[in-house]
Amino acid sequence: MSHLNYETRLPLGQATIDHFMGLPAHPSKCQATYVWIDGTGEQLRAKTRTFDVKPKYVSEYPVWNYDGSSTGQAEGDNSDRYLRPVAVFPDPFSGGHNVLVMCDTLDNEMKPTVTNHRQACAAIMKQVADQHPWFGMEQEYLIVDRDEHPLGWPKHGYPAPQGKYYCGVGADRAFGREVVETHYRACLHAGINIFGANAEVTPGQWEYQIGTCEGIDMGDQLWISRYILHRVAEMFGVCISLDPKPKVTMGDWNGAGCHTNFSTSEMRKPNGLTAIFEAMKGLEKTHLEAMKVYDPNGGQDNLRRLTGRHETSQADKFSWGVANRACSIRIPRQVADEAKVRFSEKEWSLGYLEDRRPSSNCDPYLVTAMIVKSVLLD
Numbered sequence: 001m002s003h004l005n006y007e008t009r010l011p012l013g014q015a016t017i018d019h020f021m022g023l024p025a026h027p028s029k030c031q032a033t034y035v036w037i038d039g040t041g042e043q044l045r046a047k048t049r050t051f052d053v054k055p056k057y058v059s060e061y062p063v064w065n066y067d068g069s070s071t072g073q074a075e076g077d078n079s080d081r082y083l084r085p086v087a088v089f090p091d092p093f094s095g096g097h098n099v100l101v102m103c104d105t106l107d108n109e110m111k112p113t114v115t116n117h118r119q120a121c122a123a124i125m126k127q128v129a130d131q132h133p134w135f136g137m138e139q140e141y142l143i144v145d146r147d148e149h150p151l152g153w154p155k156h157g158y159p160a161p162q163g164k165y166y167c168g169v170g171a172d173r174a175f176g177r178e179v180v181e182t183h184y185r186a187c188l189h190a191g192i193n194i195f196g197a198n199a200e201v202t203p204g205q206w207e208y209q210i211g212t213c214e215g216i217d218m219g220d221q222l223w224i225s226r227y228i229l230h231r232v233a234e235m236f237g238v239c240i241s242l243d244p245k246p247k248v249t250m251g252d253w254n255g256a257g258c259h260t261n262f263s264t265s266e267m268r269k270p271n272g273l274t275a276i277f278e279a280m281k282g283l284e285k286t287h288l289e290a291m292k293v294y295d296p297n298g299g300q301d302n303l304r305r306l307t308g309r310h311e312t313s314q315a316d317k318f319s320w321g322v323a324n325r326a327c328s329i330r331i332p333r334q335v336a337d338e339a340k341v342r343f344s345e346k347e348w349s350l351g352y353l354e355d356r357r358p359s360s361n362c363d364p365y366l367v368t369a370m371i372v373k374s375v376l377l378d
Contacts, residue, residue, distance in 0.1 A: 025096020030054035033091060034064055034083050035227050036103045039072025041115040041296035042242065042361045044227050054097040061085035061101055073105060073113050081113060082106040087220040092189035093231060100190065100227065102220050115296075118219060121365035125215035128376045134263040134352070135218035135368055136195060136211025139225070140256035140360045142241040142249070143176040143204050143233065150204035150248060151175045151238060159203045162253060166201045175204045176238065183225075183232045184208065192225050201254040201311075211261065219364040242361040244295065245304035255305035255312070256360035262371050263352035272351030276331060279353060280320050282374040283329055287318040290374065293366040295359035302359045313356065320353075330354040 030051040038045050047066065055061050068074025068081030083103040091098035105113040112119045125133065143151040152175025153159050164173045180197055187194040187208075195209040208229075210222050226242075233240045245255040266275040283290075295301035299315070306315035311325040320329035322336045331353055338350050358367045 021094075025094060025098060028053065028097070030097040030099065031091070031094055032061060032099050032101050034085070034101045034103050035224065036066075036083055036105050037115050037223065037363070039068075039113075039115055041363055044223070044230065045071055046227065054099070058085050058088050058101075061088065063106075064103075068105075068107075068113070073115070074107070078108060080108060082110065086118065087217075087224070089190045089192065089224050092186040092228065100224055102224055115363075117363055117365040117369070118216070121219060121369040122216045124369045124372050124377070128372055129215065131376060132214060132265045133368075133372055133376070134212045134214055134261075134268075135371075136209060136213070136261040136352075137218065137222050137358075137364060137367075138207055138209045138257070138259040138261075139222065140200055140205060140207045140258065141229065142202065142243070142246065142256060143179055143206065144239050144241050144246075146237070146239055148239070148241070148246070148248075150202075150246075152204045153248070158251075162201050162203075165199055165203045165205075167198050173203065174199050176206065176236075179229075179233055179236055179238065180206050180208070182235075183229050186228050186232060187225050190224065190228060192221050192228070194225065200256075202249060202256075205254070205256060216365075216368075218368050222364040244301050244359040244361060250304070252310075254310045257305065257312075257356060258358045258360050258362050258364075258367070260355045260358050260364075260367055260371065261352050262355060262368075262375070264376065267351035267353075269351070273331075273336065276335070276351060276353050279375040280329065282378065283320075283355070283371075284318045286370065286374040287328065288316075290357065290370050291315055293370055294357050294362050296361055296363060301361060302357070305359060306357065325356065328355070328357050330356055 031048050032051060033046050033048045035044055035046045064083045065080050066083060067079050069076040069079035073081050084106055085101045085103050087102040089100045091100050104118040105116045107113050168174050184197050193211055193213055195211055197208040200207050210225055213221050230240055291299045303315055306312045308314040313319055313326055313328045319327040321327045322331045323333040324330055335350055355371060
């Protein structure tokens with residue numbers, strides 16, 4: 001019964017935490033939590049510092065250093081790495097003047113570290129700013145105990161087959177809703193464009209959507225929303241797995257992705273479906289290149305998920321279709337149907353495509369940059 005330790009709060013410790021976290025935020029000082037991506041390309045790190053007065057602009061937050069040898073980003077004999085603030089969000093955990101600061105990471109020569117893909121992404125987004133690229137990303141994840149066993153699953157067996165869990169309601173099919181609702185509320189208070197959330201096909205699996213975001217803002221918001229998700233789970237004594245296909249789900253269970261919706265100003269115009277069809281040419285041309293950057297391990301993680309089963313396409317083949325969840329790129333039925341409508345009284349069209357290839361542990365900077373390069377930069 002040792003697993004019960006994972007679900008038990010320490011009464012004395014929790015009372016102390018509740019007392020101090022219940023105190024009002026400091027009336028003038030600012031706690032700034034710097035958040036960054038470590039050497040894995042998928043895990044986050046964070047540390048906090050105090051400012052006597054809250055800076056007004058992101059440019060006023062100073063560059064800070066950290067020990068890169070402890071995050072997989074440097075050797076011990078040259079370990080200092082740097083955090084450069086790039087985006088600021090209200091801190092939903094401590095309130096007041098406190099903030100979360102998304103940072104990119106720099107080496108000792110002030111150049112991007114190996115897992116810092118934001119700088120390159122920002123440059124690409126700047127090139128196509130006049131085309132107003134919009135994104136929305138659907139982050140799937142699995143709630144697990146600290147022993148990496150999915151929440152709600154029997155410790156020595158498997159739950160009932162898939163079917164009743166997707167958007168399910170009830171204690172026998174919705175596991176971890178407290179985490180989901182808390183995360184949703186926290187994202188709203190952090191100024192994140194969280195669009196929605198729902199239970200997914202595999203028990204213990206959930207999804208939330210971030211968007212609409214334009215350009216580089218997509219990556220910043222998704223990474224901070226992940227940080228908030230991990231922090232919320234930590235408070236409940238559970239963990240979040242972004243593995244697209246953990247070993248325990250290798251049977252007849254859906255994996256986890258991060259489907260990415262993409263739209264340009266041309267796609268949103270009347271008859272924008274033509275621009276969407278045209279985009280398929282570029283996406284097909286770069287398919288193999290995209291697969292290498294759609295997970296942090298050169299495409300190896302996605303091979304376990306993109307098998308042609310469980311609502312996925314095949315990793316080595318590009319495909320697209322209308323309302324087809326077994327394709328690389330799906331054009332939503334609503335988008336295709338709207339294209340048939342007369343646009344004499346409409347100034348815009350609901351025009352976008354869904355790239356279903358990115359894995360749940362993808363780097364959104366790499367994904368959004370890849371899509372833009374494929375569709376808009378040839």
